[in-house]
Amino acid sequence: MTATGPSRGSRTTAQRKVLISGASIAGPALAYWLHRFGLAVTVVEKASALRGGGYPIDIRGTAIEVVRRMGILQQLRDAHINSRRCTFLNADGSELIALTPSAVAGSVEGQDLEVRRGDLAAHLYAIVRDDVEFLFDDSIDTLDQSEHGVDVTFRSGRRRTFDLVIGADGMHSQIRESLFGPEEQFHRYLGYCFAIFTMPNTFGFSRELTMWNAPGRAAALYAVGANDELHAFLNFHQPQPPLAALRNPEAQRDLVADVFAGAGWEVPGMVAAMRDADDLFFDTAGQIRMPRWSHGRVALVGDAAYAPSFLTGQGSSLALVGAYLLADALAENQDHAAAFDAYERGLREFVGMNQALVGNGSATLFPTTARALEQRNDMLRDLATMPSASARPAHSALTLPDPVSTP
Numbered sequence: 001m002t003a004t005g006p007s008r009g010s011r012t013t014a015q016r017k018v019l020i021s022g023a024s025i026a027g028p029a030l031a032y033w034l035h036r037f038g039l040a041v042t043v044v045e046k047a048s049a050l051r052g053g054g055y056p057i058d059i060r061g062t063a064i065e066v067v068r069r070m071g072i073l074q075q076l077r078d079a080h081i082n083s084r085r086c087t088f089l090n091a092d093g094s095e096l097i098a099l100t101p102s103a104v105a106g107s108v109e110g111q112d113l114e115v116r117r118g119d120l121a122a123h124l125y126a127i128v129r130d131d132v133e134f135l136f137d138d139s140i141d142t143l144d145q146s147e148h149g150v151d152v153t154f155r156s157g158r159r160r161t162f163d164l165v166i167g168a169d170g171m172h173s174q175i176r177e178s179l180f181g182p183e184e185q186f187h188r189y190l191g192y193c194f195a196i197f198t199m200p201n202t203f204g205f206s207r208e209l210t211m212w213n214a215p216g217r218a219a220a221l222y223a224v225g226a227n228d229e230l231h232a233f234l235n236f237h238q239p240q241p242p243l244a245a246l247r248n249p250e251a252q253r254d255l256v257a258d259v260f261a262g263a264g265w266e267v268p269g270m271v272a273a274m275r276d277a278d279d280l281f282f283d284t285a286g287q288i289r290m291p292r293w294s295h296g297r298v299a300l301v302g303d304a305a306y307a308p309s310f311l312t313g314q315g316s317s318l319a320l321v322g323a324y325l326l327a328d329a330l331a332e333n334q335d336h337a338a339a340f341d342a343y344e345r346g347l348r349e350f351v352g353m354n355q356a357l358v359g360n361g362s363a364t365l366f367p368t369t370a371r372a373l374e375q376r377n378d379m380l381r382d383l384a385t386m387p388s389a390s391a392r393p394a395h396s397a398l399t400l401p402d403p404v405s406t407p
Helices: 026-036 064-072 073-079 101-105 117-126 174-180 249-259 268-274 317-330 335-359 370-383
Strands: 016-021 040-045 058-061 085-089 096-100 111-115 132-136 140-145 150-154 158-160 164-167 187-200 206-213 217-223 229-237 281-288 299-301
Touching: 016 140, 016 158, 026 040, 026 064, 026 117, 026 317, 058 117, 064 073, 064 317, 073 111, 073 117, 085 101, 085 132, 096 101, 096 370, 101 370, 111 117, 140 174, 150 164, 150 217, 158 370, 164 174, 174 299, 187 249, 187 268, 206 370, 217 268, 229 268, 249 268, 249 281, 317 335
Parallel strands: 016 040, 016 164, 040 132, 085 206, 164 299
Antiparallel strands: 058 111, 085 096, 140 150, 150 158, 187 229, 187 281, 206 217, 217 229
16 A cells, blocks of 8 residues: 655654544544654544444545545545436436436546445544554543643543544534534534435345435435445425434434325335334534634544535545644644644635535535425436536645655
């Protein structure tokens, strides 16, 4: 494996110890680059092991360059799902139109990648597990910052001191809440709720997405291969977030079942499968927007700082790019305050462009009115006659620091 990346300032940072909370995408990616710069890195993860499986995610634009510099681009190309088509259905279950996935997603065929989330996480973990300390089945309980470091008490009872702590613990970040305040201050609700789970592939689907729509409701089945499992997706418009259901799985199931009562196509069977699913993930579509991503010796990266929502398809790509730029800033600046400022200056415009994709049409796949559904369907018909898409500016508008060989 050949990996290249910036090594500026690596000698000045050799003794710093960094704790990263979260071992999904942003955490291991950041750990990789920080280790490359000579920092001693520990990653704490509340799950008991690396999380496999998961729904497909996109790696696009600037993030492709990041994984190339990490030396895992070919492995991810090998893991590329390479879906053959996206089929859109009318409310009665009849076919509206079938399109190529790249036409629908606005991705660049042959360049951008779609992989299982667990595959990306596994590849990131594989290139860093021998060089970084991982503490699974544990989490941060308290943080006590001082002029000289951060005293950390873990849920397990162990106590350690680090120079820096980075929250890479997702959209519902506990690190962010403990230092910056309740999530409600930073969460921008986008008007949708969704449920994701797996169910048996009794339809013979293979490397394809099939989506049913009615105003304010969407149901999709995604086969990432010719196997016995489907990723099921139920999405619906909800003017206000259902706060009472967010921490109650049974209430979530009841809410989804009520919303999709009377729906056509295979939706009744999907709702029944959701009732029995042991991997149901329910959440609201939203973004995290913060005026600042650091507080003293603690900073945030990925969804914890700037979740763009699944409607943009850019969450994992932003996590990879953000991890790279945060590590680069720490390599360039011995002073953590200067490093965190440089990280924000280098990334905030890029984050803003990607989050703005929601307002620039990325939510149009889920129309909330009959008129909007007609307009969406007209747009899909137009896509069938348009030339292949080029990269959208938000995917590749950021120039990364030039890579150099590691000494």
